[in-house]
Amino acid sequence: MTGWWCEYAAIDGVVHRGVTITARDGRFTAIDPxxxxxxxxxxxxxxxxxxxxxxxxxxxxxxxxxxxxxxxGSFWTWRDVMYAAATRLDPDxxxxxxxxxxxxxxxAGQTAVGEFxxxxxxxxxxxxDDQNQMGHALLAAAEEAGIRITLLDTLYLHGGLDxxxxxxxEGPQRRYADTDAEQWAQRVDDLSPGTNQLIGxxxxxxxxxxPDSIAMAAESTRGFGAPLHAHVSxxxxxxxxxxxxxxxxxxxxxxxxxxxxxxxxxxxATHVCADDVRRLSSSGSTVSMCPTTERDLGDGIGxxxxxxxxxxxxxLGSDSHATIDHFVEARSIELHERLxxxxxxxxxxxxxLAMATVNGQRALGWESAGRLAVGDRADLVAxxxxxxxxxxxxxxxxxxxxxxxxxxxxxxxxxxxxxxxVADHHHQRVDVGAExxxxxxxxxx
Amino acid sequence: MTGWWCEYAAIDGVVHRGVTITARDGRFTAIDPxxxxxxxxxxxxxxxxxxxxxxxxxxxxxxxxxxxxxxxGSFWTWRDVMYAAATRLDPDxxxxxxxxxxxxxxxAGQTAVGEFxxxxxxxxxxxxDDQNQMGHALLAAAEEAGIRITLLDTLYLHGGLDxxxxxxxEGPQRRYADTDAEQWAQRVDDLSPGTNQLIGxxxxxxxxxxPDSIAMAAESTRGFGAPLHAHVSxxxxxxxxxxxxxxxxxxxxxxxxxxxxxxxxxxxATHVCADDVRRLSSSGSTVSMCPTTERDLGDGIGxxxxxxxxxxxxxLGSDSHATIDHFVEARSIELHERLxxxxxxxxxxxxxLAMATVNGQRALGWESAGRLAVGDRADLVAxxxxxxxxxxxxxxxxxxxxxxxxxxxxxxxxxxxxxxxVADHHHQRVDVGAExxxxxxxxxx
Numbered sequence: 001m002t003g004w005w006c007e008y009a010a011i012d013g014v015v016h017r018g019v020t021i022t023a024r025d026g027r028f029t030a031i032d033p034x035x036x037x038x039x040x041x042x043x044x045x046x047x048x049x050x051x052x053x054x055x056x057x058x059x060x061x062x063x064x065x066x067x068x069x070x071x072x073g074s075f076w077t078w079r080d081v082m083y084a085a086a087t088r089l090d091p092d093x094x095x096x097x098x099x100x101x102x103x104x105x106x107x108a109g110q111t112a113v114g115e116f117x118x119x120x121x122x123x124x125x126x127x128x129d130d131q132n133q134m135g136h137a138l139l140a141a142a143e144e145a146g147i148r149i150t151l152l153d154t155l156y157l158h159g160g161l162d163x164x165x166x167x168x169x170e171g172p173q174r175r176y177a178d179t180d181a182e183q184w185a186q187r188v189d190d191l192s193p194g195t196n197q198l199i200g201x202x203x204x205x206x207x208x209x210x211p212d213s214i215a216m217a218a219e220s221t222r223g224f225g226a227p228l229h230a231h232v233s234x235x236x237x238x239x240x241x242x243x244x245x246x247x248x249x250x251x252x253x254x255x256x257x258x259x260x261x262x263x264x265x266x267x268x269a270t271h272v273c274a275d276d277v278r279r280l281s282s283s284g285s286t287v288s289m290c291p292t293t294e295r296d297l298g299d300g301i302g303x304x305x306x307x308x309x310x311x312x313x314x315x316l317g318s319d320s321h322a323t324i325d326h327f328v329e330a331r332s333i334e335l336h337e338r339l340x341x342x343x344x345x346x347x348x349x350x351x352x353l354a355m356a357t358v359n360g361q362r363a364l365g366w367e368s369a370g371r372l373a374v375g376d377r378a379d380l381v382a383x384x385x386x387x388x389x390x391x392x393x394x395x396x397x398x399x400x401x402x403x404x405x406x407x408x409x410x411x412x413x414x415x416x417x418x419x420x421x422v423a424d425h426h427h428q429r430v431d432v433g434a435e436x437x438x439x440x441x442x443x444x445x
Numbered sequence: 446m447t448g449w450w451c452e453y454a455a456i457d458g459v460v461h462r463g464v465t466i467t468a469r470d471g472r473f474t475a476i477d478p479x480x481x482x483x484x485x486x487x488x489x490x491x492x493x494x495x496x497x498x499x500x501x502x503x504x505x506x507x508x509x510x511x512x513x514x515x516x517x518g519s520f521w522t523w524r525d526v527m528y529a530a531a532t533r534l535d536p537d538x539x540x541x542x543x544x545x546x547x548x549x550x551x552x553a554g555q556t557a558v559g560e561f562x563x564x565x566x567x568x569x570x571x572x573x574d575d576q577n578q579m580g581h582a583l584l585a586a587a588e589e590a591g592i593r594i595t596l597l598d599t600l601y602l603h604g605g606l607d608x609x610x611x612x613x614x615e616g617p618q619r620r621y622a623d624t625d626a627e628q629w630a631q632r633v634d635d636l637s638p639g640t641n642q643l644i645g646x647x648x649x650x651x652x653x654x655x656p657d658s659i660a661m662a663a664e665s666t667r668g669f670g671a672p673l674h675a676h677v678s679x680x681x682x683x684x685x686x687x688x689x690x691x692x693x694x695x696x697x698x699x700x701x702x703x704x705x706x707x708x709x710x711x712x713x714a715t716h717v718c719a720d721d722v723r724r725l726s727s728s729g730s731t732v733s734m735c736p737t738t739e740r741d742l743g744d745g746i747g748x749x750x751x752x753x754x755x756x757x758x759x760x761l762g763s764d765s766h767a768t769i770d771h772f773v774e775a776r777s778i779e780l781h782e783r784l785x786x787x788x789x790x791x792x793x794x795x796x797x798l799a800m801a802t803v804n805g806q807r808a809l810g811w812e813s814a815g816r817l818a819v820g821d822r823a824d825l826v827a828x829x830x831x832x833x834x835x836x837x838x839x840x841x842x843x844x845x846x847x848x849x850x851x852x853x854x855x856x857x858x859x860x861x862x863x864x865x866x867v868a869d870h871h872h873q874r875v876d877v878g879a880e881x882x883x884x885x886x887x888x889x890x
Contacts, residue, residue, distance in 0.1 A: 066838035069845040072790030104833045236787075298783040323834070323850065336784065338743040342681075345517030388549045388853075389768070391878040392885035393511035400514040405768065408833075409854035433836040440837035 001029065002418055004380060005037035006048035008398050011372045013350030015047070015398045023378035026196075026417035031372050044382040044413055046390075047398040049353065050370045051111030051379025051416065052326045053360025055288040056229070056267050056317025058116055059098040059138065060089055063440045065321060075235055075297045082320075083172035086119050088443050091128065094119070095137035097439040101321065102145035103430035108324050108408040109381035111147055111416045114288075114317070114364045116202050116229060116267070118154035118176045120187075125174035132191050143194050145430060146421035150364040152229050153188045154202040155181060155217045161207045161241045176204070181216035189224075196417055198365045200227035203259065205234075206242050206250045214257035227263050227365045229288065230254060233276070234268040234299050251276040260285045265363050267317065270294055270302040277303070281310040286363050289355075291332035293319035301336045305346050315360035325408045326356045349403040356403075378418040384410045446474065447863055449825060450482035451493035453843050456817045458795030460492070460843045468823035471641075471862035476817050489827040489858055491835075492843040494798060495815050496556030496824025496861065497771045498805025500733040501674070501712050501762020503561055504543040504583065505534055508885045510767060520680055520742045527765075528617035531564050533888050536573065539564070540582035542884040546766065547590035548875035553769050553853040554826035556592055556861045559733075559762065559809045561647050561674060561712070563599035563621045565632075570619035577636050588639050590875060591866035595809040597674050598633045599647040600626060600662045606652045606686045621649075626661035634669075641862055643810045645672035648704065650679075651687050651695045659702035667708070672810045674733065675699060677711040679744050684716055696721040705730045710808050712762065715739055715747040722748070726755040731808050734800075736777035738764035746781045750791050760805035770853045771801045794848040801848075823863040829855045 001024050009019035009031075016033035020041060023029055037043055063085050068078055089097075098115075105113055115138050121127050130136065135151055142149035156176040159167040169177045178184040191199050201221030203209045209217065221228040232250050233239055242250050251272060254260055260283035267288045269276070280287065287307050294302065297320070307314050316329040330352040337346045347355075358370030361377075369377040383402050384390060387410050393401035402410075414422035421428055446469050454464035454476075461478035465486060468474055482488055508530050513523055534542075543560075550558055560583050566572050575581065580596055587594035601621040604612040614622045623629040636644050646666030648654045654662065666673040677695050678684055684694060691698050696717060699705055705728035712733045714721070725732065732752050739747065742765070752759050761774040775797040782791045792800075803815030806822075814822040828847050829835060832855050838846035847855075859867035866873055 063837065066835075066842045066846040066850050069790075069794055069849045070842060072788075074787075074789060078789065107833050295780040295784050296789075298787045298789045300787050301784055335740040339740050339746055339781065339784065342519075342743045342745050343517075344519060344523065344741075344743045345514075349514055386878040386882065388552050388877045388881065390511075391881040392508065394889075397511045397515060401511040404514045405511050407852050407854060409852060432833045433831040436833065436836040437831065444839075 003038070003041040004044050005035070005041040006044045007046060008395050009048040009372055010353060010399050013353060013399070015395055017395060021372065021380070023418045026378050028372065028374050028376050028378050031374060044380070046385040046412065047383045047402055049381050049383065049402060050357040050372055051361070051381060052109045052356050053112045053315065053364055053370060054105055054110045054318055054326065055114045055265065055315045055360045055363050056116055056290050056319045057113050058319065059101045060085060060094065060119065061320040062097065062101045063443055075299065078297055085443065087123050087172050089119055091133045091137045093439065093443055094134060095141050096435065097443065098138050098141035099144050099430065100432060100435035100439050102142050102147055103427050103432045104324050104436065106145055106147050106414055106421045107411065107425065107427055107432055108326060109411045109414050110326060111379040111414065112150065112361055112364050112366055112369065113142065113147055114150045114152050114229065116152045116154055118156050118204060120178070121175045123175050125177060131187050135191050139193060139197055142197065146416055146419065148196045148366065148416065150198040150200050150227060151191065151193065152200045152202040152227065153191065154204050155184045155213065156204045156208045157213055158208050158210065161245060163241070163244055165245055166210055181213040184217065185220040198226065199224065200229065200365060202228065203230040205231040205238065206246065206253050207238055211246065211253055211257045214254060214259055218257060218259040227265065227363060228259060229265040229267055230259065232266040232269050233271045236271050239271055249273060249276055251279050255279050255283065268294065268299065268302065270299045272303065277306050277310050280312050286313040286315060286359065288315050288317045288363065289333060290317040290319035291329055291336055292323045296320065296322040301340050304333045305337055308347060313359040314355045315363045316356050327403060327406045327408070330356045331404050349400040352403045353399055378415060380413065380415040381411060382413040384412055448483065448486040449489050450480070450486040451489045452491060453840050454493040454817055455798060455844055458798060460840055462840060466817065468863045471823050473817065473819050473821050473823050476819060491830040491857070492828045492847055494826050494828065494847060495802040495817055496806065496826060497554045497801050498557045498760065498809055498815060499550055499555045499763055499771065500559045500710065500760045500805045500808050501561055501735050501764045502558050503764065504546045505530060505539065505564065506765040507542065507546045508888055509765065520744065523742055530888065532568050532617050534564055536578045536582045538884065538888055539579055540586050541880065542888065543583050543586035544589050544875065545877060545880035545884050547587050547592055548872050548877045549769050549881065551590055551592050551859055551866045552856065552870065552872055552877055553771060554856045554859050555771060556824040556859065557595065557806055557809050557811055557814065558587065558592055559595045559597050559674065561597045561599055563601050563649060565623070566620045568620050570622060576632050580636050584638060584642055587642065591861055591864065593641045593811065593861065595643040595645050595672060596636065596638065597645045597647040597672065598636065599649050600629045600658065601649045601653045602658055603653050603655065606690060608686070608689055610690055611655055626658040629662065630665035643671065644669065645674065645810060647673065648675040650676040650683065651691065651698050652683055656691065656698055656702045659699060659704055663702060663704040672708050672710065672808060673704060674710040674712055675704065677714050678716045679713040681716050694718060694721055696724050700724045700728065713739065713744065713747065715744045717748065722751050722755050725757050731758040731760060731804065733760050733762045733808065734778060735762040735764035736774055736781055737768045741765065741767040746785050749778045750782055753792060758804040759800045760808045761801050772848060772851045772853070775801045776849050794845040797848045798844055823860060825858065825860040826856060827858040829857055
């Protein structure tokens with residue numbers, strides 16, 4: 001049995017003092033507030049929260065951080081640079097890069113990642129001998145970095161959608177594409193996840209997957225009992241093409257094809273209408289918002305308040321990894337709303353914390369994770385309240401301090417499934433800065 | 446003579462390698478790129494930039510960080526909480542708090558602060574025996590924290606402006622108010638700045654100062670040769686009242702009263718019209734934008750692109766200190782524009798760096814500061830490029846890494862006027878976290 005004593009801990013959005021926590025076999029066995037520290041418990045100073053979940057990641061985008069800030073242009077010119085980076089990956093370089101990126105997530109308190117994986121094949125589209133070699137590289141990377149992964153293997157069939165209909169796959173997209181939804185489903189079925197790893201499905205977008213293939217993918221993913229994610233309405237031009245060719249919004253098309261429902265996550269959902277919100281709500285779907293990417297790419301401000309008011313669970317992804325900091329993601333949900341509405345306090349700090357933790361863990365298929373509760377997975381993230389950023393906040397306002405003032409630099413300890421992965425802000429297995437540098441420099445010399 | 450060797454350094458917005466820098470008597474005597482490190486030079490790893498300038502600060506607002514995030518409401522309900530904090534200050538507690546806050550700024554690489562100071566008198570409005578006792582507490586605090594200060598002593602005469610005209614001072618405002626502009630000017634003339642300290646003037650806002658008093662304050666401040674700052678159009682209601690009662694926008698009123706011109710800074714300028722922008726531009730005025738405060742308070746997104754296109758220098762303040770991180774302020778100028786315009790790359794990283802450094806130093810009256818240039822004040826800020834946030838960016842993209850990816854946690858060394866104030870991210874004189882906590886807890890038990 002392992003035990004911790006937390007100066008403060010956030011239990012279901014409420015701060016408690018002196019919380020003794022025990023775990024066995026990676027699950028919490030007791031959560032007891034108002035206790036004195038026992039001699040054999042590891043003392044966690046500051047505020048302890050559940051494990052953060054990063055529900056939308058493209059690990060290789062990490063190579064673009066800082067570099068693409070020298071560019072002007074739009075989402076679409078940024079995508080050209082991203083495509084160029086994708087062409088350089090092979091299973092070994094991708095493994096090293098992803099291991100460093102997932103270790104950066106661990107330092108940021110993220111105990112689970114949803115990797116939206118579409119760089120499947122060799123650059124010319126030929127499958128590797130193990131047709132899942134890239135996916136297996138990602139699974140190995142997450143295991144070595146010490147975090148859980150839900151590999152959202154992504155169906156990608158077409159090169160785009162415009163007034164002329166679906167465009168053929170070309171250039172850098174060749175390595176993303178499978179033959180059809182059936183072949184994709186067979187390939188996904190062959191993936192071999194490890195302990196604390198899940199396989200899920202993803203529909204890249206209505207730009208890359210036609211309605212019939214969406215329907216087949218949705219059916220087979222549901223057959224696995226797995227989460228299904230899709231990029232939805234990140235850009236206005238996607239909506240325009242979808243309306244013109246398919247006669248409805250992307251969410252209408254996904255709904256008609258049977259994709260919506262419990263287990264479905266709409267990623268971004270930035271430019272959605274009231275009817276789209278109703279479809280998400282009535283189907284029991286959820287939304288992965290990625291505010292630091294959405295502002296970086298000039299996508300716009302998504303309707304987080306409308307989602308919350310409709311009872312749609314919001315969770316958070318760092319997507320392009322312009323930054324990996326779920327405190328920044330969470331506060332940006334609220335702060336972007338303030339910029340849009342010129343009102344304060346639309347989402348409370350405990351609500352934002354739930355987006356960053358339990359909502360996200362569930363959207364990745366980890367039903368018993370993201371809470372400090374007996375029986376849940378034993379994930380802990382301890383946040384210093386004595387840094388120059390957080391000092392002076394009372395225990396009473398510790399969740400507000402974490403969500404609105406802390407950065408990942410304030411994270412001292414991270415425990416995943418009962419194992420200490422980060423201590424004193426040092427990853428116990430990976431030299432994160434050095435591995436990031438080496439793995440990026442071998443891809444972009 | 447003191448010397449440093451910088452792995453990379455940003456000289457006028459361009460990254461150079463292997464830069465040897467020397468200083469004597471607090472001024473740079475040589476800046477030489479492409480050199481090998483000499484044995485007696487202090488080695489600065491990563492990217493070295495000039496000193497950051499925080500051009501809009503209310504030091505005591507630091508007590509509100511995290512605490513006000515539990516509230517809903519508007520700027521105006523937030524102001525009630527801020528007023529309550531202001532009533533608790535006395536010269537000793539203010540000195541301790543400001544010393545800790547200015548030391549936090551030093552950790553953040555800020556070598557100069559513009560303190561917009563209006564908590565002058567005892568809570569009932571009676572002057573202290575030294576009528577500048579609060580101002581002198583702030584000057585002492587900055588000296589002890591090791592950063593330069595421009596004390597922007599603030600004229601505050603009225604309780605507000607509405608359709609009925611100017612309202613009387615009441616409640617918490619009593620300690621802010623002077624009798625009239627003449628008495629204010631005499632009091633300001635009695636302030637005793639120390640070495641590397643300046644006194645400037647401020648007009649709180651058109652809500653608190655009538656046009657005739659603005660004219661007197663502008664004339665006397667210009668007589669001192671000092672900077673003059675004013676809150677301008679932070680909220681739409683301020684514009685509405687000003688138009689209704691004074692027949693023009695706040696900037697029109699300030700212009701008619703002779704306040705605009707070189708040395709004048711409009712703080713916020715969030716809700717300004719095209720004519721306001723022309724007045725700022727043609728008069729040679731500058732703007733202090735405070736994006737992390739403006740989003741926190743739901744003020745809105747100011748027209749940074751219009752300012753830049755009109756040639757108006759933008760500089761940056763952390764204002765309410767929801768965060769103290771000029772990398773975040775600088776990137777937020779660009780990222781808020783991206784949210785507004787759905788376009789990328791409107792301000793380049795070197796332009797954003799200039800806002801955070803040289804533009805700000807000049808707006809605080811430090812004409813030879815904010816650049817790595819012979820004769821300039823010897824301020825240096827060294828930023829790690831090997832952290833999980835910054836690793837993987839090449840030297841070529843080091844300014845992009847600093848502005849878009851770094852946080853203050855990446856700052857290792859800070860030199861102010863030739864003296865090392867921060868080394869290995871530790872303030873050499875102040876235990877910042879502990880002093881913040883102690884000084885805030887004595888004000889808000």
